[in-house]
Structures are given as C-alpha cells and as structure tokens.
Amino acid sequence: MKEMTKKQMADAASRHWNGDGNPLGANSEIARKLKQYYDELVSDHVPDRFAQLLSQLEQTEPAQKKD
Amino acid sequence: MAAVSQSFKTELLGAIPSLRAFAVSLTQNADRADDLVQETLVKAWDKHESFQPGTNLKAWLFTILRNEFYSQMRKRGREVQDSDGIMTARLAVHPAQHGQLDLKDFRGALEQLPEDQREAIILIGASGFSYEEAAEICGCAVGTIKSRVSRARARLQEILKISGEDEFGPDAISAQVTGSNAA
Numbered sequence: 116m117k118e119m120t121k122k123q124m125a126d127a128a129s130r131h132w133n134g135d136g137n138p139l140g141a142n143s144e145i146a147r148k149l150k151q152y153y154d155e156l157v158s159d160h161v162p163d164r165f166a167q168l169l170s171q172l173e174q175t176e177p178a179q180k181k182d
Numbered sequence: 183m184a185a186v187s188q189s190f191k192t193e194l195l196g197a198i199p200s201l202r203a204f205a206v207s208l209t210q211n212a213d214r215a216d217d218l219v220q221e222t223l224v225k226a227w228d229k230h231e232s233f234q235p236g237t238n239l240k241a242w243l244f245t246i247l248r249n250e251f252y253s254q255m256r257k258r259g260r261e262v263q264d265s266d267g268i269m270t271a272r273l274a275v276h277p278a279q280h281g282q283l284d285l286k287d288f289r290g291a292l293e294q295l296p297e298d299q300r301e302a303i304i305l306i307g308a309s310g311f312s313y314e315e316a317a318e319i320c321g322c323a324v325g326t327i328k329s330r331v332s333r334a335r336a337r338l339q340e341i342l343k344i345s346g347e348d349e350f351g352p353d354a355i356s357a358q359v360t361g362s363n364a365a
Contacts (some may be wrong), residue, residue, distance in 0.1 A: 139307045139331070145338050146307055148288040153308035155285075156203035165198050168220060169191055172227045 186230050193239050194223060200240060200309065201247055207304045208251050210293050218254070222247040241311065245319045248301065255297075291341040295334055302330035303338075 139146035201222060205215035225246050226233075233242055292300060298320075305316040306327065317324045338344075 139303070139335060143335075144344055145288075145335055145342075148285065149292075149303065149307045151285060152288060152292065153203055153207070153304065156206050157199045159199070159202065161198050161202065162216065164216075165219065165223065166195065168223055169194060169227075172224065173186065173191065 186227060190230055190233075194226060194243075197240055197243050198223075201243055204244055204304065204309060205247060205251070207292075207308075208248070208297065208301060218247060218251055221250050225250065238315065241315050241319055244305070244309070244311075245321075248319060287342060288338075291338050294341055295337055299330045299334035299337065302327050303334035306331050 139149065198219065201219045202215060205218040205222075206212060209215045209218060222243060226243055233239065295303070301320065302316060305311045305319060306313065311319065313324045313327050316327045320327065
C-alpha cells in the first residue's frame with residue numbers, strides 16, 4: 116500500500132485476477148505462450164552434472180569452508 | 183555445522199528443472215543458465231541451515247538464484263541491458279495472425295523485456311508464485327511486482343502486435359493495457 120492508492124490496488128487486483136485465476140487473463144494468448152515457453156524449459160532433460168554435484172557436496176561434508 | 187538432510191537433498195534435486203527454467207528465462211542463455219543453477223545449488227547447500235523447514239524451498243532457491251544472477255550482472259557491467267528499446271526497435275515481428283503466435287517469436291519478444299519485467303511475468307505467469315512470494319523473491323513491494331507484470335504484458339503485446347485479442351472473447355486486461363477501445 117506504500118506505492119498505490121486503495122483504488123489502484125483494487126483496480127490492479129481486478130485486472131489481474133479475472134478469468135480462472137490466471138493473473139494474466141485466462142484467455143490471453145500471452146498467458147498461454149508464456150506457459151508453453153516455460154513448460155518446455157521445465158521439461159528439458161536435466162544434465163547429470165547436477166546430480167553429480169550434489170553427490171560431491173555430500174561427500175565433502177562436513178564442509179570445511181576452505182575455498 | 184549440521185549435516186544436510188537427505189530430504190533437503192532430494193528436494194534440491196526436485197527443484198532443478200524449475201531452477202533451470204527460471205535461469206534460462208533470466209539469462210536467455212542455456213550455458214550461463216546451467217552455471218547459475220550450479221552456483222545456486224552450491225550456495226543453497228552451504229547455507230542450508232538458514233532455510234526454515236516448512237517454508238517454501240522453491241521460493242528460497244529462486245531467491246538465491248536471482249541474487250546470484252544480479253551479482254553476476256553487476257560484475258559483467260550489464261553489457262546486455264536493453265535500456266531504451268534499441269533491440270526492440272530492430273526486432274521485426276510480423277503481426278500475429280489470429281493468435282497463431284509462434285513460440286519462437288514469443289521467445290524473441292520476451293528477450294526484449296527489461297530483466298525486472300521479464301522476471302516478474304515469469305514468476306507470476308509461469309512459475310506459479312503468488313504476488314507476495316514474487317515480491318519476496320525480488321525483494322520489492324507487491325505493488326511493484328504487479329506493475330512490472332502489467333508493463334511486461336503491455337510490452338509483449340506491443341512487440342508482438344497483439345492488440346485486442348478479440349477472437350478470444352472479451353478481455354478486460356487487453357482493454358486496459360492498450361489504453362482504449364479494444365471492445
């Protein structure tokens with residue numbers, strides 16, 4: 116409420132939360148493309164390096180904080 | 183220093199796809215994104231004790247990743263910041279035909295947004311965070327997030343030349359952001 120009046124807040128809220136609860140508008144092409152863009156990234160194959168990294172971190176415990 | 187619990191590790195592993203998606207959204211570069219995720223995991227591991235069990239781990243990790251991203255940006259001197267639409271100006275996207283917007287065009291448009299707007303619209307419109315959580319992650323007011331999302335949306339519509347989106351039915355948001363008589 117620091118930067119917006121109550122009316123602005125209410126307007127913003129009604130603007131963002133229409134449709135089925137999607138802040139960008141349920142029917143919006145942009146909302147759908149955004150989801151599509153992001154879902155594609157999320158479903159991308161995760162390289163092994165991350166699991167390996169976590170195993171390494173686990174093995175070096177307790178952390179010595181040398182580097 | 184207490185040992186990192188198995189469940190913490192499992193949750194970290196589970197969060198990696200989301201972290202990578204957010205990182206790509208921020209950096210627009212797959213290699214930089216993966217380096218950023220790696221850095222985030224190491225940091226999260228080191229400071230696991232500061233995570234409050236029961237709170238949102240994903241939001242906590244996104245916060246770390248975002249901080250790391252901006253600190254790297256500062257070091258690099260913000261070489262890729264698109265300040266006044268220079269990149270936007272040379273982006274020639276043909277008008278979307280009846281909403282059949284190509285994902286490649288969309289990606290290109292997203293890339294033209296200033297980082298603060300891009301991250302806001304991603305956190306709210308794609309990652310599934312609430313305005314409150316997004317504000318927490320970005321360290322700003324809820325109202326700031328709302329206005330960034332609004333501007334991001336307007337900017338995307340402008341770049342992609344989507345005006346009314348009439349064919350999808352009445353849309354109060356479009357009418358608002360295009361500023362007039364979409365209906």
